[in-house]
Amino acid sequence: MEFPADPANAALPVPPGPATPLASGSSPVTPNPMQLAWLALTLAPGLGPRRILQAVASVGKVTRIFDLSLTDLEALRFPAAAVQYISGGQALNDAAEEWQRVQAEGASLLAYSDEAYPERLREIFDPPPLLWVHGDVKLLIQPAIAVVGTRHPTPYGLGMAEMLSRDLALRGLIVLSGMARGVDTAAHKGALAAQSPTIAIWGTGIDVIYPKENKALAQQILAGGGAIVSEYKLGTFPAPQNFPRRNRLLSGISIGVLVVEAGEHSGTRVTARCAIEQNRDVYAVPGNVTNKGAWGPNTLIKQGAKLVATWEDVWEDLPSQVRLQLESRLGAEWSSESKAEAAASLFEQAPLPRIEALVLGILRHDEALLLDEIMEKLETELSSSEIFTALFELELSGRVKQLPGKNYVKSF
Numbered sequence: 362m363e364f365p366a367d368p369a370n371a372a373l374p375v376p377p378g379p380a381t382p383l384a385s386g387s388s389p390v391t392p393n394p395m396q397l398a399w400l401a402l403t404l405a406p407g408l409g410p411r412r413i414l415q416a417v418a419s420v421g422k423v424t425r426i427f428d429l430s431l432t433d434l435e436a437l438r439f440p441a442a443a444v445q446y447i448s449g450g451q452a453l454n455d456a457a458e459e460w461q462r463v464q465a466e467g468a469s470l471l472a473y474s475d476e477a478y479p480e481r482l483r484e485i486f487d488p489p490p491l492l493w494v495h496g497d498v499k500l501l502i503q504p505a506i507a508v509v510g511t512r513h514p515t516p517y518g519l520g521m522a523e524m525l526s527r528d529l530a531l532r533g534l535i536v537l538s539g540m541a542r543g544v545d546t547a548a549h550k551g552a553l554a555a556q557s558p559t560i561a562i563w564g565t566g567i568d569v570i571y572p573k574e575n576k577a578l579a580q581q582i583l584a585g586g587g588a589i590v591s592e593y594k595l596g597t598f599p600a601p602q603n604f605p606r607r608n609r610l611l612s613g614i615s616i617g618v619l620v621v622e623a624g625e626h627s628g629t630r631v632t633a634r635c636a637i638e639q640n641r642d643v644y645a646v647p648g649n650v651t652n653k654g655a656w657g658p659n660t661l662i663k664q665g666a667k668l669v670a671t672w673e674d675v676w677e678d679l680p681s682q683v684r685l686q687l688e689s690r691l692g693a694e695w696s697s698e699s700k701a702e703a704a705a706s707l708f709e710q711a712p713l714p715r716i717e718a719l720v721l722g723i724l725r726h727d728e729a730l731l732l733d734e735i736m737e738k739l740e741t742e743l744s745s746s747e748i749f750t751a752l753f754e755l756e757l758s759g760r761v762k763q764l765p766g767k768n769y770v771k772s773f
Contacts (some may be wrong), residue, residue, distance in 0.1 A: 398423040399472040401456035403491045407440035410487040411458035486614040489592035496588030505535035507611040510544025510621035516770040517727035518622035523771040526551030528672035533687035560616040564603035570598040608632040617642035623657025642667045720751040
């Protein structure tokens with residue numbers, strides 16, 4: 362189902378800076394009637410995406426719905442609560458108030474009939490009629506990959522999510538994730554490390570940060586030219602049922618989904634299933650079979666998902682037109698060989714002093730070591746003060762990460 366583009370129905374302009382409220386004394390933006398109508402329908406009780414889109418398709422234009430009689434609204438199979446909400450004028454009043462809140466938040470709205478609405482998202486079974494967007498709306502139409510996984514990853518899972526996201530972002534792919542704890546957070550951080558914009562799809566309103574400890578990450582995403590997107594109105598709290606619905610947007614906007622770690626009953630399975638139903642490519646990072654977080658990706662690989670160990674495994678599987686688009690954007694110098702050479706030089710590190718080399722030599726990527734274990738392994742060669750100093754220097758240089766509980770792992 363597609364609607365004709367309306368020249369008067371352009372996407373709202375993105376504010377000059379992410380999350381920048383309107384300046385004091387500035388004139389408020391006049392609501393666009395088409396956008397306001399989409400917003401009013403989205404706020405109506407008992408109306409889901411499918412019913413809204415079918416109704417608009419049947420009348421031809423979203424604004425016409427608000428000229429219909431009670432009988433005509435009921436003929437659209439709207440529930441009684443929605444009919445009263447629309448016919449009584451409350452829908453448009455609430456929409457106008459929400460519009461002003463969006464403006465004050467420094468955000469924008471993107472409706473299904475807007476030209477800037479991502480075409481890939483239109484292809485799914487139940488695309489959202491309206492998106493609330495903080496940041497750069499134009500990112501939503503660029504080639505993107507969703508990187509998802511468990512909220513309780515191993516050090517290996519965290520490292521792989523961050524490394525692959527960084528390397529794919531360096532090649533021009535936009536990294537999407539849900540900004541949840543664990544793999545999602547690592548994916549966003551990897552994209553930011555590549556100085557690339559990244560998109561977070563939330564299951565809350567774009568003004569409700571969840572989890573709260575990711576407030577700084579949300580600010581970094583916006584400051585880095587990225588975007589925060591939701592199909593829920595401002596103020597929506599993190600209800601459990603919102604997140605499975607959110608997952609269809611992660612796969613819907615992307616050209617593929619990369620699963621890093623996920624347990625048997627992980628919500629990541631919902632995203633992978635959505636990707637398969639939406640005819641998206643599914644990629645998976647293999648894991649240790651003794652680790653319960655490896656069940657998801659290993660099972661997906663058995664079912665036909667592409668096994669991923671490096672960014673090249675994703676790159677070579679991209680549609681030809683997408684690869685050409687990315688390569689042309691990066692420039693002629695980014696041939697296959699030069700990409701690898703550039704990545705190697707970008708992350709090349711100087712030789713280590715002897716003490717730091719000894720400490721780094723006993724650390725692993727996939728298993729954390731307690732500080733006490735490190736000191737025990739090196740007690741015949743180094744003093745405790747030398748180990749403390751070496752770990753501090755290795756953390757500063759990015760070669761080592763400290764995890765909660767004084768656990769240390771080697772960075773990827």
